[in-house]
Amino acid sequence: MRLQDKVAIITGGGSGFGAGIATHFAAEGARVVVADLNGAAAENVAAGIARDGGTATAVTADVTARADVEAMVAAATGTYGGLHILVNNAGYSHVNKPMTEVSEDEFDRVFAVNVKALYLAALAALPALRAQGGGCILNTSSTAAIRPRPGLTWYNGSKGAVNTLTKSMAVELAPDRIRVNAICPVIGETGMLQTFMGQEDTPEIRARFVNTIPLGRMSRPADIAAAAVFLASDEADMITGACLEVDGGRCI
Numbered sequence: 707m708r709l710q711d712k713v714a715i716i717t718g719g720g721s722g723f724g725a726g727i728a729t730h731f732a733a734e735g736a737r738v739v740v741a742d743l744n745g746a747a748a749e750n751v752a753a754g755i756a757r758d759g760g761t762a763t764a765v766t767a768d769v770t771a772r773a774d775v776e777a778m779v780a781a782a783t784g785t786y787g788g789l790h791i792l793v794n795n796a797g798y799s800h801v802n803k804p805m806t807e808v809s810e811d812e813f814d815r816v817f818a819v820n821v822k823a824l825y826l827a828a829l830a831a832l833p834a835l836r837a838q839g840g841g842c843i844l845n846t847s848s849t850a851a852i853r854p855r856p857g858l859t860w861y862n863g864s865k866g867a868v869n870t871l872t873k874s875m876a877v878e879l880a881p882d883r884i885r886v887n888a889i890c891p892v893i894g895e896t897g898m899l900q901t902f903m904g905q906e907d908t909p910e911i912r913a914r915f916v917n918t919i920p921l922g923r924m925s926r927p928a929d930i931a932a933a934a935v936f937l938a939s940d941e942a943d944m945i946t947g948a949c950l951e952v953d954g955g956r957c958i
């Protein structure tokens with residue numbers, strides 16, 4: 707068990723990569739808080755973990771709302787007595803379209819969910835992580851930060867901010883023994899796939915994306931979860947500020 711007795715919060719844990727991370731963390735012995743805007747989805751993932759013999763609690767939380775984020779951290783410390791791992795995974799994107807067709811509301815939402823949420827989570831979680839004598843923050847970024855595709859400009863920029871924030875938080879929090887890393891997935895088979903494709907999900911359109919990935923397939927929640935388990939575990943004790951591509955070679 708690589709995460710035995712660790713307490714972890716996973717935002718956006720109700721679906722896709724977050725659900726995969728929550729499930730894999732629990733299988734490695736972590737006690738997990740599954741946080742999601744979609745409370746029913748979070749409940750569903752937590753119930754699945756419990757059915758498999760793991761330990762999980764579901765919390766309905768909007769990562770852009772300060773009170774929700776504070777309540778999410780309080781759920782971890784109140785239920786499990788502390789916090790070791792925070793996974794900022796919830797994300798949002800405008801549909802793939804020309805940059806000038808993205809509304810101001812969509813732009814604000816992209817930066818609130820993908821960037822401001824890291825700020826709010828840091829304010830809420832750092833006291834608990836410091837009290838624990840250290841810990842780990844993982845941010846779900848994207849290959850969009852490194853190899854931007856057209857039609858996703860404002861989303862790409864928000865993930866660029868995630869990579870810079872990951873490195874900046876890593877140097878500032880190193881004296882507290884808090885490691886901060888990011889995972890950069892290539893396009894994956896999750897709830898956001900259609901948004902990124904911006905058109906009907908057909909075998910031809912999928913093939914167009916897959917053709918840009920040397921290993922020849924999209925990413926899956928299990929791929930991202932495996933990287934997250936490693937980065938959150940003590941095996942990664944010397945790794946901080948890394949933005950790890952899990953992308954089948956897309957960024958080469």
Ligand SMILES: NC(=O)c1ccc[n+]([C@@H]2O[C@H](COP(=O)([O-])OP(=O)(O)OC[C@H]3O[C@@H](n4cnc5c(N)ncnc54)[C@H](O)[C@@H]3O)[C@@H](O)[C@H]2O)c1
Nearest residue numbers: 718721722723743768769795796797848893894896897898
């Ligand atoms: N799927 C991809 O192709 C891909 C590629 C690279 C990076 N990512 C990133 O992966 C992360 C997870 O997305 P996914 O692909 O698993 O999509 P998903 O739609 O399957 O899951 C996202 C989850 O986040 C939740 N969420 C959205 N806004 C929220 C908010 N304000 N507060 C709390 N929860 C919220 C949703 O309810 C959903 O359960 C995102 O940060 C996304 O940007 C996705």
